[in-house]
């Protein structure tokens with residue numbers, strides 16, 4: 001009995017040594033009175049960590065290439081992402097010294113003029129580099145239809161869109177499904193034609209094998225142009241349940257509809273399921289991680305039950321794709337609690353962007369804390385910044401996303417320290433991992 005107890009004590013001592021980054025005492029369910037002090041100590045250190053923004057749409061409001069899709073008509077945006085969010089005034093003050101407390105049309109002119117002046121002062125790529133410097137972001141993904149000459153590729157690695165390869169046929173039926181698709185589907189056709197133009201392909205190849213070859217060429221060329229990953233926003237256009245058809249099935253459908261005719265919905269989905277899996281396979285061959293939009297989306301016809309993150313589980317847990325890196329953009333929000341368990345798959349990562357914008361820091365803190373307590377090595381920071389309009393641009397949404405994330409991160413970690421889960425040293429290591437290191441290591445030496 002005695003001997004057993006000694007062994008147990010030894011085992012505990014070893015465990016304590018091995019996990020010294022965890023707090024020495026037992027975890028407790030409430031933070032102590034030191035919570036605010038810990039937060040005040042952590043926040044300035046977290047503000048100093050240069051970030052890697054894993055998901056953003058930088059660009060000017062009049063730039064149509066900021067995304068491969070556009071806002072659906074009459075979309076109802078959640079409160080905090082509306083242009084009248086007063087926090088955007090705080091952003092304009094912090095970034096540009098905006099002197100007013102409202103955004104009346106008269107005052108908004110000041111902001112537009114100030115930005116125009118700065119653009120002159122910081123020409124070419126210098127302007128958006130300056131914005132990154134102001135929010136202490138070292139590099140930011142530019143998830144855009146095409147890259148812009150005013151974004152420095154050294155600091156804005158490109159993530160291009162791969163959805164359009166799934167819509168090569170007559171899309172009448174697809175676009176007629178609802179008013180959102182009437183906007184989205186023609187833009188997918190446009191994107192596919194741009195890729196065709198890039199590869200000097202004037203019309204859809206007659207042979208399926210040539211179509212697949214064309215897809216490979218686009219991806220390889222995009223990679224040569226600096227693309228570090230491919231992005232799917234497919235959840236906006238169809239359900240995210242992917243069946244597993246044979247190549248023959250896809251080829252038969254392609255042969256029937258490549259030149260004429262409207263495929264039935266079932267035929268189109270079968271064909272798309274094959275193309276999606278083809279792209280996922282290609283991703284591991286080319287070493288191009290796959291980013292997938294996984295969250296509630298804008299538009300009045302976004303079908304969340306058909307497009308939620310858990311529908312992807314059969315693909316993510318398929319051993320055939322274990323060498324494909326998947327990044328779940330927006331972390332499945334509002335299913336982020338389920339979604340974190342997908343990060344148990346070694347090649348699956350969660351990006352937190354959007355969550356920090358649609359939620360206030362007090363709520364986003366709880367999301368981050370739950371993630372940090374579960375798979376802290378599999379979560380990455382992103383803002384999902386977007387130019388709302390000429391007055392409130394990508395600049396302000398970058399600021400709001402970065403500030404909110406850093407505050408929520410400091411608050412989540414402060415609670416974890418105060419509740420005896422981790423030490424402050426470990427808290428800062430986790431902050432570095434989330435804000436920068438976890439994402440950067442997915443791309444080898446291509447980003448920093």
Ligand SMILES: [Zn+2]
Nearest residue numbers: 055056057384
């Ligand atoms: Zn986005």
